[in-house]
């Protein structure tokens with residue numbers, strides 16, 4: 001595997017379970033990409049609500065995706081993440097802050113119930129969000145969870161038999177007669193197969209995928225609150241803003257990229273004053289007090305045209321192939337902690353057995 005985030009580590013665990021020796025190569029530290037920079041929501045669903053997903057993808061695909069994210073968390077729990085000190089079983093709440101989103105979330109709740117998903121609808125609460133007067137209603141995913149993502153990745157890596165090869169950048173990949181060869185600054189590594197787990201960074205190594213997995217920046221801040229102010233992990237403005245209690249004394253607030261969509265793209269991991277000021281103002285309106293900001297950071301997400309992951313064989317340039325030893329798995333459109341562990345397992349299964357992968361890259365063959 002190339003890429004030491006949740007996809008690469010998930011794939012390494014899937015291979016370990018099958019008794020297959022695997023090498024995980026990472027250019028920095030494990031979780032130095034999005035997997036260590038995210039907000040830690042282990043959440044059912046995708047970027048927008050169920051009605052929007054049904055409209056964009058069709059009902060069957062929306063249902064498949066929602067079920068996929070439920071399975072992802074079940075698999076992580078089976079792996080043992082509930083033992084982590086920062087893991088918390090906490091409902092996520094898709095929050096309506098205007099009438100049109102309220103109507104859409106209401107409709108989502110009805111469709112989700114029809115499709116067999118457990119949920120609750122709330123119109124009041126005791127925490128700062130409801131006291132602020134900004135909340136008109138919320139769809140609760142009762143079985144969701146949240147976790148510090150760095151702890152989560154550290155834990156998953158501790159379950160591997162062999163330590164990953166870190167601080168090793170793969171500069172070039174070639175298809176060989178009987179496998180794949182990976183060139184780094186110091187070595188040529190030969191493997192029978194290779195799973196590319198680079199998500200947002202995929203096109204740096206495989207330019208042909210630049211239109212299918214696009215890098216977009218997400219920014220977050222952490223603030224000290226001194227006590228618990230949020231009862232749920234909130235997700236507002238169609239997922240463009242999100243905020244949750246990270247520890248009993250601190251919250252994280254992320255998003256605000258919609259207003260700066262043209263700027264918040266590319267691979268540069270830096271914070272900007274405009275977005276951070278927006279996040280602060282948003283947080284202060286919710287909490288009714290100035291924020292004591294303790295940290296600010298950003299990360300790079302990989303967006304696909306339809307918001308669904310991409311799994312499948314590629315050639316050395318990154319073009320979709322019908323089969324072969326080189327595969328890609330990524331493109332979670334900002335939701336990889338909730339999708340990628342399962343995606344990695346499914347990708348390994350398809351790569352080894354030749355079975356058709358779910359969310360195949362080949363759906364974009366003509367683009």
Ligand SMILES: Cc1cc2nc3c(=O)[nH]c(=O)nc-3n(C[C@H](O)[C@H](O)[C@H](O)COP(=O)(O)OP(=O)(O)OC[C@H]3O[C@@H](n4cnc5c(N)ncnc54)[C@H](O)[C@@H]3O)c2cc1C
Pocket residue numbers: 002003004005006007008025026027028029030031032033034035036037038039040041042043168169170171197198199200201204205217218219220254298299300301302330331332333334335336337338339340
């Ligand atoms: C600000 C922010 C908030 C988010 N919040 C959430 C959330 O709350 N819930 C959720 O589900 N998702 C969230 N996400 C999305 C989630 O973090 C990602 O979808 C997920 O981490 C992707 O995992 P990955 O392993 O596929 O990619 P990454 O974690 O990005 O891993 C790719 C790795 O590849 C390495 N790499 C790159 N090039 C090379 C190379 N040439 N050779 C070797 N290694 C290389 C990188 O260093 C990196 O470690 C968020 C993302 C961001 C940025």
